[in-house]
Amino acid sequence: MQTSNDLKTLLSRIDRRGYPAYKDTRGTYQFPGYVLSIDHVQGDPFAAPSKLSIHVDGRQAGFPQNLYRLSCQRIALQDELTRRFGHLAAQASFQAKGSGHSGLISISRCGQEVLERTACRLDPNTGKLVLRLEVGFPANGRTINARELEKILFDLLPRCVEQSLFYRNLNQARLQAVADLAEDQQYIRDMLPQMGLCAFVADGSVLPRASGVSSLPMKNAVPFHSPQELSVTLDLPHRGKITGMGIRRGVTLIVGGGYHGKSTLLKALELGVYNHIAGDGREYVITNESAVKIRSEDGRSIRRTDISMFINDLPNGKDTASFTTEDASGSTSQAANVVEALEAGTSLLLIDEDTSATNFMVRDELMQRVIHRDMEPITPFIDRVRELYEAHGISTILVAGSSGAYFHVADTILQMDRYVPRDITALAKQEASAFPVSAAPLSPAPLPSFDRRPAPSPEFRGDRIKLKSLGRDGVSINRETIDLRYVEQLRDGEQSAALGYAMVYAQQHLMDGRHTLRQIVAELETLLDEKGLESLCGGRSGVSFLARPRAQELFACFNRYQGLQL
Template sequence: MKTAEDLRRLLERIDHRSYPAYKDTRGAYQFGKYVLSIDHVQGDPFAAPSRLSVKVPGKAAAFPKELYDKKHKRIALQDYLTRNFWRQTEHYSYQAKGSGKSGVISISRCGQEVLERTACKVDERSGEVTVRFEVGFPANGRTINARELIKILYDYLPPCVDKALCYPSLDPEKARRVMELSVDQAYIRSHLDEMGLVAFIANGSVLPRESGVSQRPMKGGIPFVSPSSMEVTLDLPNRGRITGMGIRKGVTLIVGGGYHGKSTLLKALETGVYPHIAGDGREYVVTEDTALKIRAEDGRSIKQTDISMFISDLPNGKNTASFETEDASGSTSQAANVVEGLEAGARTFLIDEDTSATNFMVRDELMQRVIHRDMEPITPFIERVRDLYEIFGISTVIVAGSSGAYFEVADQVVQMDRYVPKEITALAKDAAKEYPKLMLPEEKPARPSFERMVRSNPGIRSKGRVKLKTLGRDGVMLNHETIDLRYVEQLVDSEQLTSLGNIVRYLEEELFDGKKTLGQAIEEMNRRLAAQGLDVLSEGGCVAGNLAIPRKQEIYACLNRYRQLRGSGR
């Protein structure tokens, strides 16, 4: 292996040459206790920065095995180290001068959720730590300024590696608390099912956020306190006894006046499918990990989806057992979202009245009298919500502020009163008795068909490559095709969307063979991700450092919104 001195001599030799000469630096170099790899060199100083990685052997990193001997511990440690490395390098970014992106040093910016990322990897066997980051190689115009890059690699980077990635330089108590929180969170999640719960919200949690653009906890936010009738107590391995509100399996209705915290509670449940960092306020808000937010999504495409349990006998004779449209209405999009969630293995649906199609959610008794069932192609969700639980085992949590129709079918009703929850199930049920009883369809729904065969798009590569571009958290571009993911609300990080774009590419090239259904292809993709992690998506042996793993439910959601998805028969 080449040494750090070999790289220094090379940089001194190419100083003041034209920018492409930087490509000679690609390779691995021994820097004392770690190996620096220059994996990809940018084409010019205005292009995306160069990709680098640092590997610290297990003996040098010296992390105790107990900090990473389980997957949830390892992901938490990787998240902690990524944040440490960002804090260290932030002081040096742009200290080296030059044109374009010269001098930038960047690594993934982690949010409030703890996600598995390619930015940092701790080897489960050896304890080796790898971080992947970007550096803008300095230039004056388009002429190499190697002296400034030497500053970055020899003066700035070594202390960052030592202070951020080596256990002897860290606060051992902080590292231990990160591990213990991950263990407690995993304990709660693993016990939800046996307790008959879909979610747990600890007393003292702070659910309101700082603002619409900040996910930090609101200063002075009202701490959550469970109604006594819904209290659940757990003995966690590290924190000990903890009490909070358990949301039981079945149908749960969240009601209350405007601005009293209904949607805030639902949002906490949506993101509760991920662990949260200490200090977030929602560290002990834990939702079973398949829970899926369902909403209307006007204009989305739908491909060969069986929505007949909700929509049938359309006036135009269109087949709803294999429904297709390039411009779905609110009701058809929400029906498709429910069925696709069923296919994706969701065990809980999370629904907010404010983002739902009214005609999909409910038809009141007066409308049923005026417009007979035979004249209405839509079977509203209220008439299927019990079937979803009793036949398919899917619980539902619904936020409602304007309609009491769901009182009759709900198992539990929670009123949010100035951010304080109160159970009012008995009161709501008594009030519902004074209204006409809901008329349910006699025929029970059959399980939808998921036999959607898929084949690859032969034009996926243009001139030997696939162009991928992530549009923040709004979507991802695959060549000239935009996959709109704005309303897939449980995507919490743009790096998850970057991963989804790469997953679509991988599926197109490796698994869409015309012999598998969409579900079979995605399940195989998920097995490969579980076995190899996001490294399976690497091209040319270079693993990008800007990927975060999405859930299986979001992989399904992305493919179902991919307009270039090709059925095997077309």
């Protein structure tokens, strides 16, 4: 390992040379209190910035183990340190001048959710801290400006490191509050199945967002308050007693007039699979971590998926027990999304009628009289929703505003009235009794075998694979786009990037035609648990900014790849 003085000497030597001479700076350098590693150097000042990492020994960092004793606490602490460094880096960025990206200092931009990221990783055994960042190496035109890089590496960056990565210099009460909140959130998540619940929304939560394009809480919003019939109280390890609405397992229907908060509540539940930062308003909105948002997805690719429990006897004779299409309809895409969610191990489906295929969700009595069941290949979701719960333990939370058909099959019916929830189960059931169901019950349908065994695709041979994140919209691999726009529980473009790397890793190491998709995802989860997101990057130069997706999103990505060999 070289010293920081060695780096200064090198920078002086290459000053005013051609930009490629910056490549000589690659390596590790001992600075006071930490090690600076220059992992990848950009090819020119207009290319993607250089990748650097900061390594702080556990004794130097000094974070007490009680702050990261639990995995959820460690992730929350990493998130807090990333936010702190990002705030300081934004102030220091572009203080060094030059062309292109010269002077840029950047790190992952964290949203309202707390995600595990490659940007910051704390070793749970040693307390060692690794922080990854990007720096635009300064140039005048395409000539090295080493004096400006020296300003970054020996002045601006050390100040950011000193004020964000050493426990002695941080607000220790704030760090303890971050760890305590994470433990309380995990406690609620662990208690849900024990209490027969699939979700919890604390009284006082702020569910509406500032706008349709903002994830910040709305000012002066109506705070959430549970109906008495659904109110439950938990005794959290740190906050103590907390009261809120417990959504019981089974079939829950959310109804109400337009703009009264139905979809707002569902959106909060949808994102309740993640922990949220303090001040978000949804810190104590906790949903079963396997929950999957289901919607129609016209035009998506489907590969050998058994949708026969919902769609059968197509007029063209197409096999729905092993259904394949490059251009799915609304109903076939939603049927596939449900079945794939079951394959991914969900125990809770979240559905909004606004984004659903009407013919997949329900067929009214008049339509059934005109078009008999034996002439309709679609078995609507309403005919399977109770079976999914009673036979397979899969609950559903459904938003409906235009049809009362689900009153008959729901266990709990909530009305949102100006953002205030009311339990109207008894009233709705009484009214529904005046509209008896005339259709005969269906025979139960067994769940698919989930025995799909993907083989490696030829496109993934060799090391020269081009991978590009398209933000939350998807990922491009060798110019093949995997469309993730409608995988609504993805919250960050870095999760999409991680899905791309996971696809490449799975194709090269796990997909062999013998392992099922379930086994492949399970092996990926074990890899991420034991070795972290960095393990997906293989031998690539520098670790990319990645955020961990759930297993459910891994399934969603694999299922939307048109080249999946099944």
